[in-house]
Amino acid sequence: MFTLAEVENVTGSPGQYTVSLKLSPRYVNESCTCCGDCAKACETEIDSEFDFGMKKIKGAYLPFEMAFPARYVISPQIIGTADAEKCKEACPYGAVDLSMETKTIDLQVGAIVWATGWEPYDATKIDNLGFGQYQNIVTNMMLERLASPNGPTRGTITRPSDNKEIESIAFVQCAGSRDENHLPYCSYICCMASLKQATYIRERYPEAKIYIFYIDLRAPGYRYEQFYKKIKEDENVFFIKGKVAEVSEDPDSKNITVVAENAVTGEKIHQTVEMVVLATGMQPTAANAKLPADLTYNEDGFIINDFEKGGMFAAGCANKPADVVSSNQNATGMALKAIQTLMKR
Numbered sequence: 566m567f568t569l570a571e572v573e574n575v576t577g578s579p580g581q582y583t584v585s586l587k588l589s590p591r592y593v594n595e596s597c598t599c600c601g602d603c604a605k606a607c608e609t610e611i612d613s614e615f616d617f618g619m620k621k622i623k624g625a626y627l628p629f630e631m632a633f634p635a636r637y638v639i640s641p642q643i644i645g646t647a648d649a650e651k652c653k654e655a656c657p658y659g660a661v662d663l664s665m666e667t668k669t670i671d672l673q674v675g676a677i678v679w680a681t682g683w684e685p686y687d688a689t690k691i692d693n694l695g696f697g698q699y700q701n702i703v704t705n706m707m708l709e710r711l712a713s714p715n716g717p718t719r720g721t722i723t724r725p726s727d728n729k730e731i732e733s734i735a736f737v738q739c740a741g742s743r744d745e746n747h748l749p750y751c752s753y754i755c756c757m758a759s760l761k762q763a764t765y766i767r768e769r770y771p772e773a774k775i776y777i778f779y780i781d782l783r784a785p786g787y788r789y790e791q792f793y794k795k796i797k798e799d800e801n802v803f804f805i806k807g808k809v810a811e812v813s814e815d816p817d818s819k820n821i822t823v824v825a826e827n828a829v830t831g832e833k834i835h836q837t838v839e840m841v842v843l844a845t846g847m848q849p850t851a852a853n854a855k856l857p858a859d860l861t862y863n864e865d866g867f868i869i870n871d872f873e874k875g876g877m878f879a880a881g882c883a884n885k886p887a888d889v890v891s892s893n894q895n896a897t898g899m900a901l902k903a904i905q906t907l908m909k910r
């Protein structure tokens with residue numbers, strides 16, 4: 566298992582590939598016990614990437630609880646500063662090694678499974694939905710972190726402008742999805758993710774009003790359909806079939822008004838809420854940074870499996886938008902394909 570590792574180059578053919586890996590320095594070695602003394606000594610604070618910038622962390626940090634390996638990292642942002650030296654001095658185990666450098670290694674492998682997954686679509690690209698312009702508009706991934714017990718608010722769902730616990734919230738489905746100007750495809754999970762997030766809100770705030778604006782609600786499969794039916798029974802969850810056209814902010818209250826046309830009644834709706842969640846889709850990682858191997862992609866950047874050629878296989882969201890269960894099933898299949906490549910040699 567190589568962490569902080571990036572594939573730089575792949576040459577060869579099925580059964581005999583050479584993979585060049587770039588291993589970035591952690592500046593902390595295997596003697597780390599996660600005591601956190603380095604973080605206590607470090608004064609520099611940086612944005613937490615894991616919490617989408619909603620929290621500051623020290624320049625010496627554990628990336629997240631359950632991080633593997635369970636070791637602190639010294640941010641490259643403080644390397645060469647007096648703070649880095651302070652971290653080194655503070656470590657009672659000699660685990661901080663500021664002389665670590667980037668390494669490149671070559672591996673000989675017979676088959677490769679690309680499981681490079683997805684990234685959230687950049688919501689700042691969706692001009693009419695106000696992300697980055699209005700503080701109380703967040704993305705679904707940000708809400709995941711807000712609702713998480715180990716997140717920036719320790720699970721309290723508060724809005725960014727004043728940390729007020731929310732009483733009303735709107736979900737904007739297909740934010741940038743099924744839209745020729747952004748992601749033309751359905752990301753499969755966003756409807757279910759919003760329904761799930763509605764339960765996070767309901768568990769904490771029994772009276773909160775939840776508005777879900779959608780084009781079509783997609784609940785693929787029997788279990789997901791049952792889940793959708795259960796949420797529909799909640800009298801404080803309002804489903805509005807209508808694409809959100811615009812959003813605006815009240816400068817005093819910082820509340821957001823969402824404007825949409827109800828496709829069922831034809832009525833124009835102006836719904837004011839305390840916070841808005843954009844259900845942004847999943848974009849394959851390879852769409853923005855092509856992988857250094859001879860792979861075929863569809864027009865959206867998902868890797869197309871070429872089973873005739875064999876040798877390299879894409880699993881999970883590298884191949885198509887999917888939930889965790891489908892990604893796992895698909896990955897098991899692709900691992901078997903990889904094993905078959907070796908057996909056929």
Ligand SMILES: Cc1cc2nc3c(=O)[nH]c(=O)nc-3n(C[C@H](O)[C@H](O)[C@H](O)COP(=O)(O)OP(=O)(O)OC[C@H]3O[C@@H](n4cnc5c(N)ncnc54)[C@H](O)[C@@H]3O)c2cc1C
Pocket residue numbers: 570571572680681682683684705706709754758761845846847850880881882883887888889890892
């Ligand atoms: C808001 C939201 C909520 C969701 N909630 C649920 C849920 O409740 N249940 C559910 O089933 N699904 C949920 N999903 C979907 C779920 O996140 C995906 O199904 C799942 O993450 C797909 O797994 P994956 O392994 O294919 O990709 P990923 O989870 O994206 O993993 C890919 C990994 O590859 C690494 N990587 C990428 N590029 C490189 C590279 N070049 N070199 C080395 N490593 C690289 C990444 O760092 C990452 O660790 C949700 C999605 C969203 C957007």
